[in-house]
Amino acid sequence: MSGGLRGWRAAAGPLLQASGAPHGARRRRRLLLSQLFQPLNLQGEGGEAGWEAGSRSHRLMVQGGLIHPGSTGCYCYLPPAVRAMEKLVRLIDGEMEAVGGQKVNMPSLSSAELWRASGRWENMGPELFRLADRHGKDYCLGPTHEEAVTELVAAQSNLSYKQLPLRLYQVTRKFRDEPKPRFGLLRSREFYMKDMYTFDASEEAARQTYELVCGAYRGLFERLGLRCVQVRAATGNIGGTTSHEFQLPADNGEDRLVLCPDGHFAANVEMLNGEQTSCPTCGEKLTQTRGIEVGHTFYLGTKYSAVYNAIYYSPDNKPHLAEMGCYGLGVTRILAAAIEVLSTEDSIRWPSLIAPYQVCFIPPKKGSKEEQGAALLERIYDDFVEAHPHLAGDAVLDDRTQMTIGKRLKDAKKLGYPYVVIAGKRVCEDPPVFEVWDQNSGEVLYLTKEGVIELLSKVQVP
Numbered sequence: 001m002s003g004g005l006r007g008w009r010a011a012a013g014p015l016l017q018a019s020g021a022p023h024g025a026r027r028r029r030r031l032l033l034s035q036l037f038q039p040l041n042l043q044g045e046g047g048e049a050g051w052e053a054g055s056r057s058h059r060l061m062v063q064g065g066l067i068h069p070g071s072t073g074c075y076c077y078l079p080p081a082v083r084a085m086e087k088l089v090r091l092i093d094g095e096m097e098a099v100g101g102q103k104v105n106m107p108s109l110s111s112a113e114l115w116r117a118s119g120r121w122e123n124m125g126p127e128l129f130r131l132a133d134r135h136g137k138d139y140c141l142g143p144t145h146e147e148a149v150t151e152l153v154a155a156q157s158n159l160s161y162k163q164l165p166l167r168l169y170q171v172t173r174k175f176r177d178e179p180k181p182r183f184g185l186l187r188s189r190e191f192y193m194k195d196m197y198t199f200d201a202s203e204e205a206a207r208q209t210y211e212l213v214c215g216a217y218r219g220l221f222e223r224l225g226l227r228c229v230q231v232r233a234a235t236g237n238i239g240g241t242t243s244h245e246f247q248l249p250a251d252n253g254e255d256r257l258v259l260c261p262d263g264h265f266a267a268n269v270e271m272l273n274g275e276q277t278s279c280p281t282c283g284e285k286l287t288q289t290r291g292i293e294v295g296h297t298f299y300l301g302t303k304y305s306a307v308y309n310a311i312y313y314s315p316d317n318k319p320h321l322a323e324m325g326c327y328g329l330g331v332t333r334i335l336a337a338a339i340e341v342l343s344t345e346d347s348i349r350w351p352s353l354i355a356p357y358q359v360c361f362i363p364p365k366k367g368s369k370e371e372q373g374a375a376l377l378e379r380i381y382d383d384f385v386e387a388h389p390h391l392a393g394d395a396v397l398d399d400r401t402q403m404t405i406g407k408r409l410k411d412a413k414k415l416g417y418p419y420v421v422i423a424g425k426r427v428c429e430d431p432p433v434f435e436v437w438d439q440n441s442g443e444v445l446y447l448t449k450e451g452v453i454e455l456l457s458k459v460q461v462p
Contacts, residue, residue: 030381033360033398037079038065042414055252057340058184060348064415066356073181073189077332080356083393084335085192087354089171090462091223092194092329095216099209101167101196106148108173112138114147118307123237129175141175144238146304146326149197153322154310161201161314164322165209169196171331185336186292187254192331199322201312203301206323210242210299213327217246217295220329224351226338229291231257232267235298238326242299246329247291248337255293258286292337293330300324348416352440358394358459359384359419360412364427366401373427374401377434380421380449384456394461413439419459421452 041063053059061067066081077085093103112130115121121128121140129141142148149168153159159166174193181189196213200206214230221228226248233245245268247257256269264281269288278285302321304310311319330337335354342349350356363377364370378397385392396417398408405422412420418439426433426446434452436445447455 029385029392030378030397031357031393031395033396034400036396039068039078040065040411040415042411053184055183055186055336055340056343056345057186057336060339060343060346061184061336064348067185073178073187075185075188075190081335083356084350084354085331087462088331088334089194091220091353092171092331094462095220096167096169096194096196099167099212099216100165101169104149104152104168104170105172106142106145106152106170108142108175109139110142110145110148112140114151115140118147118304120147120237126179127177129177143174143176144193144326144328145170145195146197146238146300146324147308150304150308150310150324153199154305154308159312159322161312164199164201164312165205166199166322167196167209167213168198169194169327183336185332186340188332191333194329194331196327198325198327199305199310199312200325201314201320201323203323206299206301206325207242210297210325213325214244214297217297217327217329221246221248221294224334224338224353226341226351228294229257229259229266231259231291232271233296234268234270238298238300239303240298240300240325244297245291245293246295246297247293248341249289250292250337250341251290252340253290253292255291257289257291259289260284261287292333292340294334294337295327295329297327298325300326343416347414349440350416350418352418353460353462355416355418357396357417358391358461359421359456360396360398360415360417362398362405362408362412362420362422363401364423365404370423370425370427373423373432376427376432376449377421377423380434380452383449384453387453388457388459391456391459391461394459409437412437419456421456 065078068076068078070076112121130138132138171192171194173190175190178187178189181187198209200209229247229249230244231247233243235243247255258269259266260279261284262282265279301323305321305324310322312322314320338351339348361377361381363374381395381397385395400408405424409420416439420437422435424435431448433446433448436447436452436455
């Protein structure tokens with residue numbers, strides 16, 4: 001297949017090629033595109049058997065070697081997608097730690113008894129994956145962990161008010177038996193989610209926590225450069241008295257939203273009573289749009305703490321039920337939704353902070369008159385990595401020199417590297433000049449070696 005790899009095959013050489021260095025010096029490594037496990041089908045020829053792309057992000061992620069369809073609604077995350085997800089999780093960790101979050105990891109398997117106590121074993125219906133062990137004991141694969149975390153806190157029999165607020169979160173796989181999985185990672189049966197559960201001493205304190213975490217969510221999406229709208233939403237089977245969704249406006253989003261043009265009101269249409277058409281605050285006509293839900297927050301009160309007796313002791317040593325909240329972020333859904341709203345029909349665009357790789361270096365075609373520029377480009381690669389070792393895993397060398405620069409640049413644009421550095425025609429000038437494509441701004445710069453390194457030194461990764 002022209003311009004891409006129809007399938008990946010193991011190459012004979014090492015993935016990380018050692019650059020030239022004096023004997024005894026620390027060896028620098030080059031990340032070679034030809035040896036990345038990233039099966040490309042950038043021309044979209046003959047899709048994988050058993051799947052049909054239902055959205056732009058689904059198609060681009062499969063064609064770009066980010067995910068591979070497994071069973072219905074389940075996907076293999078390939079190395080570039082894992083890199084993007086790990087970067088996103090680091091950003092989330094930073095935001096959660098900034099609001100006092102402590103990271104835990106709870107079992108995916110939960111006992112039926114735990115869920116029967118809350119009533120959700122029955123109420124969740126067929127969306128709950130259920131199974132039995134060899135002894136006939138029933139379990140479910142957790143779509144969320146309110147029961148498990150409340151039982152965990154309830155087990156701490158002498159929890160003091162001095163230990164509150166308690167804000168526990170995790171980033172783990174979740175499971176939901178979707179009746180019709182579709183749109184790739186936007187609606188799958190197995191997915192990654194960040195879920196935080198908070199315990200406070202009073203309703204007032206719990207609502208302050210609620211506002212604090214919602215603010216952290218808004219800050220996260222601002223850092224990602226994604227327009228996100230916080231809208232009023234139904235509490236659903238999780239429960240509670242207050243709920244908001246965080247939605248990325250998108251033409252093909254599954255949710256219908258109404259927004260005040262002045263920002264006073266935003267809601268999922270399922271929250272509206274009758275035919276509400278004007279803002280309840282300012283009277284302006286509400287506009288309608290569609291969105292992709294990427295986060296959901298709930299003020300739970302004592303819905304779960306009352307069931308599992310999650311109590312704390314006040315200053316006068318009396319027991320009180322903890323006031324709770326829960327806060328979800330769809331980690332893998334954010335990846336897909338970002339691609340959905342930022343990309344063109346045939347080219348991935350990433351929020352720069354979570355792009356799997358930040359820069360692609362494209363040397364001249366083998367046998368071309370510019371071939372002498374290959375060594376110069378490799379030197380820039382090596383000097384850049386040496387000066388910025390934390391970016392060593394973010395720099396890719398497209399060593400497919402049997403292909404023209406044009407074909408490789410086309411691939412690089414489709415894969416969404418924020419920067420592409422090319423040793424083109426002007427590399428033969430004195431001093432050599434390199435082409436730098438800034439994918440997000442659309443600018444093409446012509447820079448010397450020093451200029452390239454100075455530009456790339458501004459690259460940021462979590």
